[in-house]
Amino acid sequence: MEYFLQLFFSGLSKGSVYALIALGYTMVYGIIELINFAHGEIYMIGAFTGLIVAGLLTALGWPVLAILAIAIVVAMFYSGAYGYTVEKIAYKPLRNAPRLAPLISAIGMSIFLQNYVMLAQTPDFLPFPNLVPDFAFMQPFKSFLGTSDLFIIVASIVVMAALNLFIKFTRMGKAMRATAQNRKMALLVGVNVDHVISMTFIIGSSLAAVGGVLIASHMGQINFYIGFIAGLKAFTAAVLGGIGSIPGAMLGGLVLGWTESFATGYVSSDYEDVFAFLLLVLILIFRPAGLLGKQRAQKV
Amino acid sequence: MAAESFVKNLKKSAVAALWLSFLTMPIMVIRVDTVEKTIAWRWMHLVWMLVGSFVFALAWHFLMDRRDRGGAATDANVEPTPSRFAVWLANPRVNRPLMALGLLFATAFPFLFSVYQTNILISALIYVVLGLGLNITVGLAGLLDLGYVAFYAVGAYAYALLNHHFHLGFWAVLPVGGILGAFFGILLGFPVLRLRGDYLAIVTLGFGEIVRLVLQNWDAFSFGPSGVSNIDRPGFFGITYSVDQATTYIYYLALLGVLLAIFVSGRLKDSRVGRAWLALREDEIACQAMGIDNTKAKLLAFAMGATFAGFMGVVFAAKTTYINPASFTFMESAMILAIVVLGGMGSIPGVILGAFLLMLLPEYMRAFSQYRMLLFGATMILVMVFRPQGLIRARRKIYKVNINTVDKA
Numbered sequence: 104m105e106y107f108l109q110l111f112f113s114g115l116s117k118g119s120v121y122a123l124i125a126l127g128y129t130m131v132y133g134i135i136e137l138i139n140f141a142h143g144e145i146y147m148i149g150a151f152t153g154l155i156v157a158g159l160l161t162a163l164g165w166p167v168l169a170i171l172a173i174a175i176v177v178a179m180f181y182s183g184a185y186g187y188t189v190e191k192i193a194y195k196p197l198r199n200a201p202r203l204a205p206l207i208s209a210i211g212m213s214i215f216l217q218n219y220v221m222l223a224q225t226p227d228f229l230p231f232p233n234l235v236p237d238f239a240f241m242q243p244f245k246s247f248l249g250t251s252d253l254f255i256i257v258a259s260i261v262v263m264a265a266l267n268l269f270i271k272f273t274r275m276g277k278a279m280r281a282t283a284q285n286r287k288m289a290l291l292v293g294v295n296v297d298h299v300i301s302m303t304f305i306i307g308s309s310l311a312a313v314g315g316v317l318i319a320s321h322m323g324q325i326n327f328y329i330g331f332i333a334g335l336k337a338f339t340a341a342v343l344g345g346i347g348s349i350p351g352a353m354l355g356g357l358v359l360g361w362t363e364s365f366a367t368g369y370v371s372s373d374y375e376d377v378f379a380f381l382l383l384v385l386i387l388i389f390r391p392a393g394l395l396g397k398q399r400a401q402k403v
Numbered sequence: 404m405a406a407e408s409f410v411k412n413l414k415k416s417a418v419a420a421l422w423l424s425f426l427t428m429p430i431m432v433i434r435v436d437t438v439e440k441t442i443a444w445r446w447m448h449l450v451w452m453l454v455g456s457f458v459f460a461l462a463w464h465f466l467m468d469r470r471d472r473g474g475a476a477t478d479a480n481v482e483p484t485p486s487r488f489a490v491w492l493a494n495p496r497v498n499r500p501l502m503a504l505g506l507l508f509a510t511a512f513p514f515l516f517s518v519y520q521t522n523i524l525i526s527a528l529i530y531v532v533l534g535l536g537l538n539i540t541v542g543l544a545g546l547l548d549l550g551y552v553a554f555y556a557v558g559a560y561a562y563a564l565l566n567h568h569f570h571l572g573f574w575a576v577l578p579v580g581g582i583l584g585a586f587f588g589i590l591l592g593f594p595v596l597r598l599r600g601d602y603l604a605i606v607t608l609g610f611g612e613i614v615r616l617v618l619q620n621w622d623a624f625s626f627g628p629s630g631v632s633n634i635d636r637p638g639f640f641g642i643t644y645s646v647d648q649a650t651t652y653i654y655y656l657a658l659l660g661v662l663l664a665i666f667v668s669g670r671l672k673d674s675r676v677g678r679a680w681l682a683l684r685e686d687e688i689a690c691q692a693m694g695i696d697n698t699k700a701k702l703l704a705f706a707m708g709a710t711f712a713g714f715m716g717v718v719f720a721a722k723t724t725y726i727n728p729a730s731f732t733f734m735e736s737a738m739i740l741a742i743v744v745l746g747g748m749g750s751i752p753g754v755i756l757g758a759f760l761l762m763l764l765p766e767y768m769r770a771f772s773q774y775r776m777l778l779f780g781a782t783m784i785l786v787m788v789f790r791p792q793g794l795i796r797a798r799r800k801i802y803k804v805n806i807n808t809v810d811k812a
């Protein structure tokens with residue numbers, strides 16, 4: 104039972120991070136129908152920014168929780184800025200190009216950002232300080248739920264709730280929903296679509312940065328390559344839940360997290376990534392629109 | 404007017420340079436070591452960044468203005484008037500002797516240059532064939548396949564394992580590699596038939612990773628990360644060669660493979676199937692409405708592309724005599740895709756040029772090897788933004804009808 108709970112919670116925390124990254128994919132896809140391949144790299148840049156801030160503040164001797172908060176905020180800001188810039192450089196000039204063109208430039212951007220970080224920082228793994236202290240009240244649950252797991256879960260819930268409120272109740276959120284439904288129509292009723300797209304990239308990227316800092320602190324090390332696999336997994340989560348659907352991304356993240364956690368726990372730990380991709384292939388064969396996605400007839 | 408827009412561009416570029424420098428500041432300048440608690444400040448990087456991004460932004464705006472002015476030229480549906488050089492090159496009187504010269508040079512190459520150079524060229528030739536194979540799937544049929552390297556791996560492991568366990572020779576396994584490639588192509592093709600562009604991309608990517616991960620983890624089958632070594636070099640009717648001779652021999656095999664691949668993909672392109680692929684690429688629904696069997700066309704595209712990779716996998720294993728899963732990562736797939744995209748999707752000369760550029764430039768620019776992938780990524784973006792049709796634009800075959808003969812018939 105304890106083993107089960109342990110797997111359950113590790114799957115939950117892993118899944119929450121996947122969900123945080125998946126939100127960026129799904130929001131961007133919902134609005135401009137583009138797989139933002141560079142999104143995983145934005146997450147990685149968030150983690151690196153977090154590491155740099157944490158390193159600076161640790162050297163200054165700040166308290167751990169303050170460092171964590173500042174690291175997350177700065178990482179969110181920088182990742183958001185990167186997301187904004189990436190969109191302006193690699194996607195905006197291709198808004199009217201054939202579908203394959205932005206996808207390929209997105210892959211190019213992903214390769215570029217990976218190598219940029221590798222050259223500017225280091226190709227090796229960097230140790231990441233543990234920013235989440237062990238709380239005393241967590242002692243009785245320690246055997247199956249670590250403090251940082253709990254922290255990741257709570258933080259993800261808070262961030263996702265905030266995102267939902269933002270999308271439901273603010274003017275910008277409304278404009279986003281309108282653009283996702285029909286970009287031309289939104290343009291006609293006076294929505295500044297360019298602005299909405301930029302905003303979507305910024306929000307999606309900041310969410311990924313939260314995931315990046317939290318998971319890096321949990322894992323204890325990062326390198327330039329973490330974005331690739333995480334991005335792939337998160338994209339799997341987004342597709343799993345039905346791409347374009349925000350609750351779908353959250354559900355997809357959790358399903359993926361649990362699948363990996365239980366499959367590695369009960370079957371074999373060598374094939375963790377294989378399970379994720381197999382799940383993706385299976386879902387797409389039997390439910391091409393994902394768990395919560397609507398099957399829409401294609402218009403001619 | 405021109406001066407005015409130039410000043411405007413200068414201002415814009417200055418802003419862009421400031422923004423990019425600000426953006427890259429933490430990662431470019433600061434390096435922390437959290438164990439030793441030391442911080443390195445590399446302010447020099449910031450200066451480079453400022454200058455570099457200013458120049459880059461200026462070039463970007465200049466090219467962007469040019470692109471926007473020539474609006475129609477970027478439209479994929481309008482055939483631009485070919486340049487004078489292209490017309491000159493299209494003349495059979497010019498290009499036939501040029502091709503013959505190229506072939507002659509290629510034939511004489513191993514005798515003119517060292518084994519080292521020959522080895523480099525073999526890799527390039529292998530990538531030409533891989534590019535031509537992927538060109539069928541991506542360039543002609545428009546199915547974005549990001550796991551292409553999986554088929555290459557299948558071919559390579561087929562030879563490596565059959566040779567290791569059963570001592571089968573190169574020639575016996577070569578067709579097996581091709582068939583296995585095609586089989587895996589169809590295996591991948593079936594589940595993804597219903598998927599559209601981007602879903603397809605991600606599933607093929609996942610497929611490629613699954614193949615690599617299985618090869619890496621299934622020790623009993625594929626010897627895990629350590630791979631298979633001591634693979635036999637190809638023989639020729641029982642003759643065994645020294646290493647140098649074998650290199651020359653494999654070079655000719657690869658050259659033959661390239662010629663065959665050019666011939667096959669050229670003929671395929673203009674065939675009934677090829678035109679079906681082009682129709683599929685342009686509009687799937689319209690294509691189906693014209694009575695083309697989408698399922699068959701897609702599966703055929705996957706299988707054909709994969710066959711090329713399967714064959715080349717066998718050649719690759721025979722060339723290196725040692726393979727491991729690390730040779731078949733996603734980066735390899737991205738590289739082959741870059742060859743196709745940079746060269747010009749659907750264009751055979753373009754793919755060949757792309758393969759030589761991307762394979763040979765890094766080899767001869769060792770100083771840049773560190774920046775190779777960085778430049779790669781940047782090139783992919785720039786090509787898509789400024790020259791989406793690639794270096795050499797694909798041309799559809801033009802059928803001329805002579806009115807007089809039609810009347811007689």
